[in-house]
Amino acid sequence: MLRAFGFALVAIIVLALVWYVATLPGHVTIDFGHYAATASTPIAILLLAIVVFVGVLIVGIIRALLRSPARLARRRMITRRNNADAASLRALSAMAAGDDRTAGNHARIARQYAPDAPLTLYVAGESARRAGDHEAADAHFAALAQHRDAGFLGWRGLVHHRTQLSGNAAALAEAEAQARQAATAYPNSVWLRDQRVQLALSQSNFADAARLATDKPARAALAIMASRTATSGPLAIDWARDAVRSAPNLAPAYLALYAAHERAGHLWRAQRALVAGWKAAPHPDLATAYLSTIKLPLDRARAAQKLANANPGHPESEALLAQTARAADLAGEAQRHAAKANGVAGARWVCAACETVHPEWQASCRKCGTIGSLAWITPPPDPTTTALLPAPLPAD
Template sequence: MLRAVKFMLLAAALLALAWWVGGLPGTVTAHAGPYAVTTSTPAAILLLFIIAVLLTVLLRVLGGIRRVPGQLGGWRAGKRAAAGEAATLRGLAALAAEDAQAAKAEAAKALKFLGETPLALMLSAEAARLAGDAAQAKTAFEKLTQHKELKFLGHRGLLRESLAAQDHEAARQHAQAAEAAYPGSAWTRAQRLELALHEQDYATASGLTRERHEIAALATAAARNATDPAQALNFAKQAVKADPQLAPAVVALATALRALGKTRAAKKALYAGWQAAPHPLIAEAWSLPEARPLDRAKEAPELAAANPSHVESELLLARTDLDAELTGEAKRHAQAALDAGGNDGRAQAILDQLAGKPAQPSRFAWICDSCHHAQPEWAPVCPVCHKIGSLNWHAPGTALV
């Protein structure tokens, strides 16, 4: 209803305007050289209106003609973009299917239609990597690093290529660049950890893991490798804090303290370690290396008192007494170890030795809880399965010590 009213009002206004124009008096004369044209005022106004309409139409037509090349170019660009996007999608599908040749072909089409856009470069790099074309992959990844949004992916790809080429120095540099491009990435941290382990840089490695048992193992190794006693002490403290029951960490702490002249603090650390988890390594470190067997036998009860009911305390006393040729005491403590549940063969070996029987070799070893590799010495990383902090001291088939 409102639209009808508006239309009627507009029509009435136009009719009124036309009636007013039609009633205008006078004439209009136009001169062109020797020619003159005279017409009434209403006719002249109508003619001017028609000319204005024609000029408007002409200008619109000319503008449309001028826009045709741009519109044609836009249409072509849209068609190329669509073809590039389709090639990208097909390339991604080929990557997922691990079809290297198809992925490379679609990546080439994507680059042709889209140019070196980040997504096309990423597809080209991954396709080349899948096809084993290291040179092309490296080139594409290097170009990716020039794009701020995908710099991380570029360095990530270059890191993987460097690792594949066994270029660990380049890999380390790309790992640092990837960390700078995307701080806090778990993937980058894992790669940096792997590189640090490869270089046996345990000081750096200990700061790249959040697992407490891994921190303890790596910090212990860092303390062992440190040439500065103060640094060794710092790493050893980190290790014991992460795992107070790790005997190598306790011994590393005591060693660092002794190197700094803190003998009493070293004894205190070993005493605390024995309270937490008695271990032969702690027992061995309790007395100084140059101590005589009899002195060791005299000093052993102080450590055993930290955990008097433990089998390891009885074994400590039995072993030191045996070395000091205190056979009666050695036999008593070995028997006490057996009575306390020490049936792993070590107490019996002492009794056999006292009885003149051949001593059986100890079955105890550092055994990986992942792959079950056994070795006589502790290490921060299993040399077989490369798991960090997986070596534990026990005999095969027995509970962990």
């Protein structure tokens, strides 16, 4: 309804203008040298409007002709880019399906249409990496790294490619430098931070790896290694304290603090670190360090009692007292404490990610590579063994 009203209003205004022009009096005369043209005022206005319209039309046609090459080139570029994107997507699909040969063919087609497009550079670099063409992969990823919006993809490709060259120290050093540059392109990347941790760990640069780690178990494990490899005593102590703060229930952290203090000549603080560790996370290695300077069996039993007092009744404390009492020929004490140890002798370092058993603690699992995943675990009692135990005597 409103549209019809508007159209009618416009039509009335146009008709009124036409009527007004048609009723204008007078004539218009134009002289061309010896020639003269005379027309009424309405006819002259109509002719002028026609001349203006034709002039505008001619100018528009000329501008369209001048712009047509650029428009055709732009349309051709858009078509080529669309074809390149389609080929790149087919290449990505082939990679996801594990068909590297088909992916390489589609990547070549994409390069024919748009060799500098970000998506083309990525699939070309990835397909070259999968095919083992390291120079081509580096060239494509390096070109992609210079792109303003997709530069991080190029840096990621370079870092990933370098880390795949296992055993190549020069490639790992280059990957670390490229990872730093990638951090400027995308500083909050979780993948990049984890990758930098792995790169630092692969080069035994535990301090840098610990600084980058955000997961507390991983940071604790790396801090322990940083303390062990520190170049100075105070630095070793700082890293060991960082490990204790990150994982207060991890015995190797206290052992690292003990070793750092002993290295610095702080013997009393070293012993205190072992007692604190036994209180938080009893472990046979803590007891071994605590009793390392005591030779006589009876003296060792007495010292073990002092250490066990930090965590009385714990199965590890009972196992320690039983062991030292047995060595000191205190058979009654050894039997009494052994009965309370609750099978703690079967405890092992086990990876929480893949359940791989390790003979000793290490920063990362030797099987799955997870950092800080090892935990001191006592296996549950074997039900078959429990069934064979004699039944308790009835009370009188």
